[in-house]
Amino acid sequence: MFEFVTVNNPHETRDQKQQKRIRQHAIRNGIQNKRREDAKRNENFVAVGIDSWTGKLRSVQPRDGIAIAKPVSGGLLDPFDSLPGDGERLRALMTHKSARSAGEPVFCVEEAGKIFFDGMDDVFRGALSDPALFHALSLALAFAANANIPNVECLTQRGATLYNLRQRMSNPLLVPSVSTLTAMLLIIGYEYRVDGSNASSIATHIGAVKRVLELTEASNVKVSDAIRRALFWQDLYSCLFVGTTRLFSHRDYEQFNFERLPSSTPGYIIPPGFERIMDGFPDAYLEVVLELNALCTLVDLRCTPGGLPIIEYPIDNFQYCIESRLVDLLSQNKASGAEDFILQACIFACFLVTYKLSTGIWEGCFIPEYCAAQIMSLLDKAKGDIRLEKGGFKKVLLWLLFVSGALAKRSRVRLRAVKMIRDGCRDLLDGMHDDWDSLSGICRTFIWSSHSMERKSWRFWQEVHSPWQGIGRLVEEQPIAMHAA
Structure with a gap:
């Protein structure tokens, strides 16, 4: 866009303010024109790679850029001040590149920062007002964001999670909730990911989860299959990583409709x-x-x-x-x-x-690397x-x-x-x-x-x-x- 400068006589063009205005306009338009030329010039290039099988060049299709979600202010994320912690910090952690597999096997975080796992989105919807779950989720995400190395933020979130869980478990009139059970699964995942974890403490946590599960059944609190499956995997991984005693077996999960592969299946032989x-x-x-x-x-x-x-x-x-x-x-x-x-x-x-x-939805390095x-x-x-x-x-x-x-x-x-x-x-x-x-x-x-x-x-x-x-x-x-x- 051109900008017209109105003058009454030729001497006004020598005015310092007018000269400055003209220069700024020229510089601004010059920069914009250069950007357009660079963008057009880049269209003459294509990305190619070397095929590892044939050694020949092959074109590389450009990947769609991942949209980086604009950080949501604390007021927009928590307009009624209902969350028990820093909602803006949690939102930032959920958009971190390491968040996707931070909660395996309990949940994953999609690229847009949405929590997902076969129905677990229903568990988290509105449940972050539970202090135990809020701090447990913050713990899992902060730990992953710091390359699985505990820092002050992790220790603070862990302490807050355990404090709130102890308060709930010490209540004799406890009516267990699914959010409490989920928080316990998250704290177990953190414990066995930390080097030098105490296997006895993890076993205690898993025993507490089993007790809460029994209470939910006695109280007619519905626990989804997603939670039950996450509990099975958490118990399995704990045994694999730190040698805890198994509390749950594949034989206990008939509701998942498991069927053994028939002997007529191709490849059903000992290699x-x-x-x-x-x-x-x-x-x-x-x-x-x-x-x-x-x-x-x-x-x-x-x-x-x-x-x-x-x-x-x-x-x-x-x-x-x-x-x-x-x-x-x-x-x-x-x-x-x-x-x-x-x-x-x-x-x-x-x-x-x-x-x-x-x-499936897990693309992290933790289990394969271990x-x-x-x-x-x-x-x-x-x-x-x-x-x-x-x-x-x-x-x-x-x-x-x-x-x-x-x-x-x-x-x-x-x-x-x-x-x-x-x-x-x-x-x-x-x-x-x-x-x-x-x-x-x-x-x-x-x-x-x-x-x-x-x-x-x-x-x-x-x-x-x-x-x-x-x-x-x-x-x-x-x-x-x-x-x-």
Whole structure:
């Protein structure tokens, strides 16, 4: 837009105010014209990447930008001053990039900052006026936003959560609410994520949750299936991470309509790699391997390699039963007095593969990273095991290292796997991983899913054989700007 300057005679154009006004207008229009030219020039560029399979250039479709929600003022979020804390801070935490999986397995936060999880949005609607739930949610989100490292804010929110929970639980006339139960699940998730957590305190929390659940049933308070399932997963993860005693079993959840995979399912066999080492492994583990192998085959039949995660097909029912049995096997072996570190590593690997078949709404790193780190720690402990000198166990070692390295996301975990393959276990592996076809052929004799593992293993194999650490992912993820002809 041009701006007309009215003058009565030529001498007025020399006036300082008029000169300043003209200069500002010229500068403003110059900047706007430059921005329009830059935007038009950028249309002549396209983003391309290098296909990790063929090595050829491929176009990269631009991703839709994630709209960053404008921070809501405290007055708009809490117009009646009904929340027991800083509503604006909670809103900011809910829009943080780490919020999505901060509450696994109780809830997730969508990109727009909305809480979601199979009906859990109904639980949170209006329930944040409960101080225990408000502070528990703030705790989970603040902890994730600080890279899972407790800070002053986390400790403050934890103290407020426990204070309000104790007040409610000490009331002899307590009529338990779903929001109280949800707050207890969140505090348990925080406890086992903190390094050095006290397993006895987590067991106490889970026992309290079971008591509240019994009170809700006695008081005819409806508890949704989403809450019950979250309770099952929280109990399962607590046992996996810190060794608490299981209070809930997959056998207690018939209302989720679980059906075992029939023996006629394709892939319902023990993979040949496990057949060679099955002596000494418990029958219960081999039964799980049978079902997991069939589940991987089923997923591969329904999906193409590198496709999107399964959303329509509800495999989570199969997942929760397989993972529950694996955790039971792990607990039994640890309590046997004769721990088998190779078996425990195989259990963790099967748990990791089962989890990654379909993460659904969960895309965080916590569980995969934990399982991968445990596999490598157990293999360090098993270095003196004479079974690793046998061919069958050398191959299972190779499978374990590539499962843990390929399915982990954090670079430090992947780097640890790379170092074990290159240095720590080089003599035992005897170059079996030098060729990709040979490596993938060996891994397929164990538990394998092309849909969830093929591309990740390929990229990790590139990292192992690259002189520059991480080049396999850099080539895949970083677009290159090329001028269009």
